[in-house]
Amino acid sequence: MTTGTDTDPWRTKYYDSLGRLEEQQLQFRAMETALKRLVGRLCTAALGLAPPLDEQIRKLQAVIRRETTAEELEKLTPALTDAIGALDHPVPPAPVASSTPSQAFAANDERVRAILAALVAELRRDVELVAQADAIDEKLSPALTAEQLPEVLTSLTDLVGKRIQHLERANQEIESLLGHMVGKLDEIGQFVAEQHQNQAQSHASSETLNTQLAGEIKAMGESVESAKDLQLIRQQVRERMDSIDKHLQEFRQREATFAAAISARSDQMRSRILELEAEATRLQSQLQDEQRASTIDVLTRIPNRQAYDKRVEDELHRLRRFKQATCLAVWDVDHFKRINDSYGHRAGDRVLQVVADCFASRIRSTDFIARYGGEEFVMILPGTHLEDASRFSERIRAAIAEIGFHFRGSPVSITVSSGVTALLPDDTAGTAFDRADKALYRAKQEGRNRCVTV
Numbered sequence: 400m401t402t403g404t405d406t407d408p409w410r411t412k413y414y415d416s417l418g419r420l421e422e423q424q425l426q427f428r429a430m431e432t433a434l435k436r437l438v439g440r441l442c443t444a445a446l447g448l449a450p451p452l453d454e455q456i457r458k459l460q461a462v463i464r465r466e467t468t469a470e471e472l473e474k475l476t477p478a479l480t481d482a483i484g485a486l487d488h489p490v491p492p493a494p495v496a497s498s499t500p501s502q503a504f505a506a507n508d509e510r511v512r513a514i515l516a517a518l519v520a521e522l523r524r525d526v527e528l529v530a531q532a533d534a535i536d537e538k539l540s541p542a543l544t545a546e547q548l549p550e551v552l553t554s555l556t557d558l559v560g561k562r563i564q565h566l567e568r569a570n571q572e573i574e575s576l577l578g579h580m581v582g583k584l585d586e587i588g589q590f591v592a593e594q595h596q597n598q599a600q601s602h603a604s605s606e607t608l609n610t611q612l613a614g615e616i617k618a619m620g621e622s623v624e625s626a627k628d629l630q631l632i633r634q635q636v637r638e639r640m641d642s643i644d645k646h647l648q649e650f651r652q653r654e655a656t657f658a659a660a661i662s663a664r665s666d667q668m669r670s671r672i673l674e675l676e677a678e679a680t681r682l683q684s685q686l687q688d689e690q691r692a693s694t695i696d697v698l699t700r701i702p703n704r705q706a707y708d709k710r711v712e713d714e715l716h717r718l719r720r721f722k723q724a725t726c727l728a729v730w731d732v733d734h735f736k737r738i739n740d741s742y743g744h745r746a747g748d749r750v751l752q753v754v755a756d757c758f759a760s761r762i763r764s765t766d767f768i769a770r771y772g773g774e775e776f777v778m779i780l781p782g783t784h785l786e787d788a789s790r791f792s793e794r795i796r797a798a799i800a801e802i803g804f805h806f807r808g809s810p811v812s813i814t815v816s817s818g819v820t821a822l823l824p825d826d827t828a829g830t831a832f833d834r835a836d837k838a839l840y841r842a843k844q845e846g847r848n849r850c851v852t853v
Contacts, residue, residue: 462475536744615642696769701758710769727779747774755768757798777835814848817838817842820838
């Protein structure tokens with residue numbers, strides 16, 4: 400008969416085996432997710448090399464976006480292998496099938512337009528060039544052809560030249576201001592040196608007066624001692640007193656001259672110092688404006704990637720020091736490329752602005768939102784536990800989904816997905832973001848317009 404004691408080791412082994420199996424399944428799923436993501440990015444990078452390969456790549460992309468089997472992937476392998484092999488032995492196209500310059504350009508159209516749009520966004524930083532940059536951006540909205548490209552590039556070249564001129568002008572203004580400030584500082588240094596010299600002269604004048612008075616008094620004493628006539632004594636004393644009075648008047652005149660010079664110079668220096676302070680304040684304000692502008696995204700007017708990099712390091716430091724719960728959410732606009740393709744880049748820009756406004760209007764003053772790049776945003780929620788961050792993200796997701804957005808009379812559906820994670824004491828900015836990014840990828844895989852928490 401088998402006792403409970405006899406079965407305990409088998410039960411333990413059974414549970415251990417189940418645990419190991421579950422752990423292996425989780426590792427396999429994570430690896431499968433990472434591989435699918437890698438394959439997706441490789442497919443995107445390979446598009447445009449050859450039409451037969453593009454066809455097989457799109458089939459592969461369609462398969463990996465959903466649940467698939469090894470047999471289904473195996474069926475795609477031969478055709479994909481043949482298409483890749485054909486790249487090493489290209490067949491010259493028949494004259495009838497030769498592509499026009501516009502058709503040849505179409506394969507890289509989106510990539511080129513994205514690069515040009517990023518350059519236009521950078522040029523918008525110059526307030527004097529906003530209207531011209533918008534005019535160029537209008538040309539990027541429809542499908543850009545090879546024939547249109549030279550005109551757009553010429554306009555961009557002119558605009559870049561103007562931007563360089565404006566930057567050089569700003570640098571010259573700063574250099575001129577700094578030179579002016581250095582000149583003022585030299586004046587202050589000269590004033591201090593003159594003050595020191597005036598003090599030395601005043602001290603020498605006092606010493607001269609003391610010597611003169613001592614000499615007159617000594618001479619008066621000698622005259623009194625040697626004189627035998629009272630009338631003569633009176634005359635000599637009167638002469639000495641007149642001489643002393645003259646010395647005092649000369650001394651007072653010298654001191655008045657020194658005082659007037661010092662007063663005038665002091666007034667001049669006070670004026671110079673006030674000018675210097677005003678110029679220093681203006682320069683400091685200008686530098687602060689430049690610094691703020693460098694951390695603000697031009698399109699959405701919220702903080703950019705540079706601002707996020709600094710803020711997340713600060714929050715990680717605060718987390719390690721004060722143990723305050725903090726969460727990170729990575730957001731992505733769903734089907735953003737489809738919006739650009741269907742309505743143009745202007746519509747895509749407005750979508751990003753609307754989404755950014757929705758984020759900024761719903762976070763707390765202690766929270767942080769930034770445009771990470773492209774259609775991706777990142778949010779930091781200090782003092783927030785993961786459960787609360789998940790509920791908060793759901794509310795924002797629902798609010799964006801309810802936005803009634805129209806572009807030129809056409810309704811445009813906007814939804815977002817997010818991945819939410821809690822910052823850990825041993826996290827780096829990279830590990831925390833990667834964890835939230837993987838959760839975002841899961842949200843995309845599971846159908847978009849949802850938040851996934853890890």
